[in-house]
Amino acid sequence: MPNQPCGILGFGAYIPYHRLTRRTIAQAYGDRAQAGEKAVAHYDEDSVTLAVEASLDSLLSCKDSVSSIKSVYLATTTPSYAEKQASVTLAAALDLNTAVRTADVSHSLRASSQAMLAALDFAAVTAGLGQNTANPEGPSEAQHQEPNGVVLVAAADTRLAGAQGALEAVLGDGAAAFLIGSGEQVIARFVSAYSIAAEQTGQWRSASDEFVQMWEDRFVARMYGTALRAAVHGLVETSGVMLSEIHRVVLPAPHARMQQEAARALGLTEEQLVPGLEQHIGHTGTAYAPMMLASALEQAQPGERILFLSFGEGCDALLFEVTEQILTYRETRENSDNRKSRSIQGYLKQADNTLAYTSYLKWKGLLPLEPGRRPDPDRPSVPAMQRNLRQNLALYGTVCTQCGTKQYPKQRVCISCQAKDEMQEYRFYGRPARISTYTVDYLAASASSPVMIAVVDFDEGGRMMLEVTDCKPEELRIGLELDLTFRKLSVAGGLHTYAWKARPKR
Amino acid sequence: MSKKGITDRVAIIGMGCTRFTEHWDKSVDDLLIEAAYEAFADAGVEPADMEAAWLGTMDSGYAGMTLSSALKTAYIPVTRVENMCATGSEAFRQACYAVASGAYYMVLAIGVEKLKDSGYSGLVLREPPSDGTALNLTAPAAFSLLAPAYFNKYGLTPEQGKEVLSRIAWKNHRNGALNPKAQYRSEVPMERIMKSPMVASPLGVMDCSGVADGAAAAIIVRTDLAEKYRKDPVYVKALSVSVGPGDGRLRQDFDFTYIQENIHAAKEAYRQAGITNPRTQLDLAEVHDCFTPTELIIYEDLGFSERGTAWRDVMNGVFDLDGELPVNPDGGLKSFGHPIGASGLRMMYELYLQFQGRAGQRQLDTPKLGLTHNLGGFPWQCVSFISILGKERY
Numbered sequence: 001m002p003n004q005p006c007g008i009l010g011f012g013a014y015i016p017y018h019r020l021t022r023r024t025i026a027q028a029y030g031d032r033a034q035a036g037e038k039a040v041a042h043y044d045e046d047s048v049t050l051a052v053e054a055s056l057d058s059l060l061s062c063k064d065s066v067s068s069i070k071s072v073y074l075a076t077t078t079p080s081y082a083e084k085q086a087s088v089t090l091a092a093a094l095d096l097n098t099a100v101r102t103a104d105v106s107h108s109l110r111a112s113s114q115a116m117l118a119a120l121d122f123a124a125v126t127a128g129l130g131q132n133t134a135n136p137e138g139p140s141e142a143q144h145q146e147p148n149g150v151v152l153v154a155a156a157d158t159r160l161a162g163a164q165g166a167l168e169a170v171l172g173d174g175a176a177a178f179l180i181g182s183g184e185q186v187i188a189r190f191v192s193a194y195s196i197a198a199e200q201t202g203q204w205r206s207a208s209d210e211f212v213q214m215w216e217d218r219f220v221a222r223m224y225g226t227a228l229r230a231a232v233h234g235l236v237e238t239s240g241v242m243l244s245e246i247h248r249v250v251l252p253a254p255h256a257r258m259q260q261e262a263a264r265a266l267g268l269t270e271e272q273l274v275p276g277l278e279q280h281i282g283h284t285g286t287a288y289a290p291m292m293l294a295s296a297l298e299q300a301q302p303g304e305r306i307l308f309l310s311f312g313e314g315c316d317a318l319l320f321e322v323t324e325q326i327l328t329y330r331e332t333r334e335n336s337d338n339r340k341s342r343s344i345q346g347y348l349k350q351a352d353n354t355l356a357y358t359s360y361l362k363w364k365g366l367l368p369l370e371p372g373r374r375p376d377p378d379r380p381s382v383p384a385m386q387r388n389l390r391q392n393l394a395l396y397g398t399v400c401t402q403c404g405t406k407q408y409p410k411q412r413v414c415i416s417c418q419a420k421d422e423m424q425e426y427r428f429y430g431r432p433a434r435i436s437t438y439t440v441d442y443l444a445a446s447a448s449s450p451v452m453i454a455v456v457d458f459d460e461g462g463r464m465m466l467e468v469t470d471c472k473p474e475e476l477r478i479g480l481e482l483d484l485t486f487r488k489l490s491v492a493g494g495l496h497t498y499a500w501k502a503r504p505k506r
Numbered sequence: 507m508s509k510k511g512i513t514d515r516v517a518i519i520g521m522g523c524t525r526f527t528e529h530w531d532k533s534v535d536d537l538l539i540e541a542a543y544e545a546f547a548d549a550g551v552e553p554a555d556m557e558a559a560w561l562g563t564m565d566s567g568y569a570g571m572t573l574s575s576a577l578k579t580a581y582i583p584v585t586r587v588e589n590m591c592a593t594g595s596e597a598f599r600q601a602c603y604a605v606a607s608g609a610y611y612m613v614l615a616i617g618v619e620k621l622k623d624s625g626y627s628g629l630v631l632r633e634p635p636s637d638g639t640a641l642n643l644t645a646p647a648a649f650s651l652l653a654p655a656y657f658n659k660y661g662l663t664p665e666q667g668k669e670v671l672s673r674i675a676w677k678n679h680r681n682g683a684l685n686p687k688a689q690y691r692s693e694v695p696m697e698r699i700m701k702s703p704m705v706a707s708p709l710g711v712m713d714c715s716g717v718a719d720g721a722a723a724a725i726i727v728r729t730d731l732a733e734k735y736r737k738d739p740v741y742v743k744a745l746s747v748s749v750g751p752g753d754g755r756l757r758q759d760f761d762f763t764y765i766q767e768n769i770h771a772a773k774e775a776y777r778q779a780g781i782t783n784p785r786t787q788l789d790l791a792e793v794h795d796c797f798t799p800t801e802l803i804i805y806e807d808l809g810f811s812e813r814g815t816a817w818r819d820v821m822n823g824v825f826d827l828d829g830e831l832p833v834n835p836d837g838g839l840k841s842f843g844h845p846i847g848a849s850g851l852r853m854m855y856e857l858y859l860q861f862q863g864r865a866g867q868r869q870l871d872t873p874k875l876g877l878t879h880n881l882g883g884f885p886w887q888c889v890s891f892i893s894i895l896g897k898e899r900y
Contacts, residue, residue, distance in 0.1 A: 373627045380638025388637045407756050415756040437655040437762045440707035441647035443627070450707075453643050455651060455886075457758045465641055465755055465886075473707065478658050490638060497638035 006123040007190040007320060009065060009150060010179040010329065012057025013294045014050050015281055015347035016041045017470040017503075018355045022169045028357040029164050037353050038172035038282030041158045043363040043447035044469055044487040044501065045173070047076040048086050050287075051156040052093045052486040054175035057342055058152070059094070061333040065179050066094070070149035071101040071122055075111035075286050077205070078158045079104060080488070080496045089498065090154060093486050095394035095427065109203070109312030112155035112176075112286045116308075117316065119151035119180035120190050127182035150181040157285025162211040163366055170255070171212065172282020176290035187329045188297060188306065188320040191241070194234035198227045198314040203254065214254070221258050224311055228262055231315035235307070239319055243267065246319070247304040248296045250274045252289040252311060280348055286312070295344040302326060350506045352470075362447050372445035379493030390425070392499045395484065397462060398423035406462035428484070432459040433502070435480045440473040456482055456502055470503040481505040511778035512606040514899050517732035517739040518724050520549025523855040525687045526720035526843030528622045534566045535576040537618050541721035541848075542577055545614070549725045549735055553577060556725075557610040559584045562597030562617035563847035565632055573616065588847075590882025591796065592747070593617060594722065595850030595891040599745050601726050611727060617852075618721035619845035627717065629846070645796065646714050647706035648884045652799040654708070655762035660814045668708055670817040671798035672699040675712050675840055677826055678795060682837020684827075684867040689716040689843030713798040718843025722851035724858075729899065738862050740854075743875070744778035744894035746771045754886025765800075767890035768807035768881070775877070775892040776809075780900075784809045785831055788894075789873035790860060792853035794881040795838040804879060805833070808892075827868060835860065835868050853878035854895060861897035874898055 019037040026033040041050060051074055059066055072094075074087035087102040105111040105118075126149040156175035161167035202220040205212045214220060228251075236243060243249075249272050253259035256278050263273050274296045277288070284291060289310040296306050300322045308318040333343070342350070361367040388409070390396045397408030405416040406426050413420050436455040444451040452468040454476065468476065469487060482502040489497040522544025524537050532540075538561075546553055561573040561584060570584025589596040594617030601615035624630055629645050657667035676696050682688035694712065702710030732739035748770035754760040772784075781787050793808070795801035805816035810831055811824075819825065825833035836842050836856035839849060857876040859865045874897045882889040 373625075374644075375626065375630055377638070378633070378635070381635035384635060384637035388639070392637060392639050405757070411756070415751060415753055436758070437651045437658075439643075439647040439650040439654075440704075441642075441644055441650075442704050443644040443646060443706060444642045446642060451642050451647070453641060453647060453651075455762065461758070463756060463758050465643075467642060478654060489642075492638070495638070499639045 004127040004148070004182045005186045005189040005323070006120055006127055006182040007180070007186040008178050008188040008297070009181045009185055010058050010062040010187070011294045011297050011343065012054050012060070012177045013291050013343045013347060014053035014057060014175045015039045015344070016045055016050070016173050017350060017352055018042055019281070019351045019353040020355045020357070020360050021353050024355070024357050025169055034169055036279035038169070039174050039284070040355060040360055040363065041173040042470060044489065045158070046080050046488050047078045047156040047158050048080055048089050048498065049486050049488055050158065050173065050175035051076070051086070051090050051154040051177065054156065054177040055090060055094055055152055055154050058177040058179055061329060062179055065150050066096070068148070068150040068181070069096055069100060069152050071103070071119065071151040072096065073103050073105055073115035073119060073151065073153045075105040075115040075153070075155040076157055077106055077109065077111065077286055079106060089393070092389065092393040093498070095429070109286045109288070110310050110314060110316055112153070112290045113308070113310030113316035113318060115153045115155065116178065116180065116318065117193060117195070119153045120193070122149065122151050123180050123182045148182045150179050153178045153180055155287040155290045157287045159212050159285045160210060160364060163361065167212055167214055170278070170283050172284050174281055174284035174291055175287050176294045178290065185325055186323055187326040188300070188322050191305070191319040191321050192235060192239035193316065193318045194231050194238055195316045196227050196231045196234065196314045198223070200227065200313050217255070220254060221261060224253065224258060225262055225265055227315040228309065228311065229266065231309065231317040232266060235317040235319060241305065241319060245305060246272060246307045248272060248274050248300060249307045249309070250289055250292040250296055251309050252276070252292055254283060277344070291344060297326070298343055298345055300326060359448070374443070374445040377490045377492045380495055380497050382495070385497070394427065395429040395500050396425045396427050399426035406458070406460070408462055408464050428458060428462060428464070433457060433482050433484070434459070435476065435478055435482065436463070437478060438468070438476045440476065452476060454482070454502060466500065466502040468503060469501045475504055511744060512602060513743050513778055514729055514741050515606045516602045516726050517729045517741045518854070518858060519727050519732050519735040519739050520545040520551065520725040521723065521855050521858045522548060523687060523722040523852055524720045526689045526716070526718040526845055526848070526852065529719040530622065532719065534572065534618055534620045537620065537719060537721035538573060538576040538616060541618070541723040542614065542616055545723040545725050551612065551725060551735065554580060555612050556582060556614045557612055558582055558604060559614040559616065560587055560597040560601045561585070562587045562593040562615070562850070563619055564588055564590060564593050566618055566620045566847065589889045591794065591846050592850060592880045592882035592889040592891040593847040594852070595878070595880040595893065596747070598724060598851055598854065598893070599747065599891070601724070602742055602745060605726050605728055611731060613726050614723060615726060615851065616721065616723040617847040617850060619847040620719045621717050621845055622719050629717070644706065646709050649797040649800050650706040650709045651762050652803055652885055656799065656803065659761065659763050660817065662817060664708060668700055670802065670820050671708070671713055672696055673820050674795065674798040674801050675699045678834050678838040678840035681827055681835050681868055682841025685837050685842065686866070688837040688841050689718045690837070690841045709797055709799070715796050715839035716841065716843035718845050720843060720845035720848045720852070722848045722855050724851055724854060738897070740858050740861050741896045741899055742893065743896045744775040744892070746774035746778065746892050748774070748890045750887045752887040760886065762885060764803055764807050765881070765885050765888060765890065767888050768804060768879070771890040771892045772808045775894050779894040781894065784877070787875060788831060788877050789875050790832045790835055790857065790870055791877040791879065792836065792838070792856050793833055793879040795834055795840050796844065796881070800881070801833070801838070808877070808879060832870060835865070835870060850878065850880040850891065853880060854893065857895045861895070
């Protein structure tokens, strides 16, 4: 079937729970307050953990797609390592087959659209190949359902600006994820794309810089407009679709004002423009345009065209057409498992905007602190990390095949029947859980004190002791329902330790 | 008395214990020397009489050399023992069994810990290399997990629960105020305990044992030789240790209102000593009050109170110095302080003094049978040790 449509099969997003109001920043310096707030990654979050959350969100309504994921692209300008791939950590946390292609796309706010274009190329090349590659023995009823290869494209950023600067108020943290592939399940068919690469220096961060820098607004706006118009005109010319025939335009801009100016210059109407998220979460770097696209897909109707624009040293323009499939897709999203897919609208509502400016500085490492009265964590043992990879990243424990007792961490001798080596792996992710007892530890050293620890019992069996994050001590109670969330436990000796924590189910 | 065990086969003929406090001016060697020489003098024996020694320390030194170099022992076997906070008791247990076996006539069991040189508040464990996912959980937080579970199960409001816990700390401080070797030697009003700064909710600073340096020692001989050294030796009736497989962390049926290892250790110790009703048969107990909720559930685990009723017994003063069953008359870990490796032997030191009528202002009326309970680890998995010591041979 060479003419199978390619495009988006699913989408998800993640916005950190904590929000810093611009008024809070202004108050810290006695400055005049600006409106709005920005999303701030918790101290235990980074671009990798944000990407994991968004990807899990995108997979909630496409669970069948997990086994079809053949490639994972992670777009970020803020990976946790300069040398060591982030996308492979993402794949491990999602429990993907190791026979998967992974790539980090970085160094530009346009990294996300470039990852998406690469994914669409992959989808086009492999469209219709799913049945053949899945079972070379020949056709059968079951394999008719086998989908073509799917690419997971995640975009996440946690960019840092210097304190009290204009950019500090603007830059926020967030992530989005898309499943790109081909076939009848496509919810937004890819129509056409046009890219402009332009050697421009509007915003930058050198290899040795900690903070993003930006040239004067007026000049950046001009460069932005030039690249944008070139890409949009190119797309209109090659696709034959007029701007007036496009229903929703994702037009990300470094500032809300720039978005308005650019829209006016292109002759777009207010209705066509997908609202920016800057007032609520800030500009989330390379994840910003994808998050706006996710927000558009939450509302788009079948038949609508969506123009997705992404800006950074040039501009990518991608045109999609929403299919009938989006209606059933959205229905599934509302009713998946024990939690709903949250995406942009869901996560926008889950927020704690009481974050103090000093906490923000601590979480971002911008405040030199007195050493705690506890020793710093030791550098983890890499062989030990390697042995426990599936347990710590993909949340596998064991279940005893003799007596059925589920156990975490993984065990060899059963705690209930003492059978030796009669265990099977058992994945705890996504299963409903609640607090059995808990503590609030004011003594443990943490950038987000007090540390909350809960004994977590799973409805389907099994128990874990987990740190509770994104939670206030007064929210804790016996019986409280929890979700599990992928977090960074520590950085020691240059090594990042990732594992799962719990947060109140919201 | 029993088929298994060493009831009345060994006895303590001398003991020593340093004051437990912040010994800024004393080294591990100093503490070991003080405790050991007090024990030698108490027993009327010479250091050279020791045929073997067991040294308990969790983190203050490796191997038997830590002791042999301090005391300059004469090439005798010295074994360093570690079993977390039950380390001191474990050193004592090994020493007793060695004597009971007939291998030695006279041995030394000694425990020491130097916590205050670390510069950190509370206890800091030196962990082996790991994958970095160990919970960021301090000792008070681990034991505070017992509190909400207990309150919830037995219908106590958080306020009621807090008062019960505070009453335990109040009692231990009141006892410790009478003890010249205790780290804290003053009574603390209930209100101050209840309002102390939060450490691990609902536990405040005043719910936590004292962080101290110290050492304690015992000289153990065969019972038939004991009376040659003194008229009032103290007899070992029972020794038990239970080490859990970690059910509490893995299985939902553990509800954090008891510690399974305590129950096993108590059952075995009572069997050895022929105890059927600990509340009436025991004259006193020294238990591991590392944090106030630990002492609360120990009352139930050891059968001093029925399940769900210990909190009432606490409020009724059952375990006070003048109560039905005095618990921690020396002030406990709370007031006496908790230098890990020394604590188990310190508990026995109080029984020893009480049986010999040497407990000063806190002396009980002719106690004859007592229990020490020493716990190392966490509520969900631990080492639980119990000894039962007596003034008289059965």
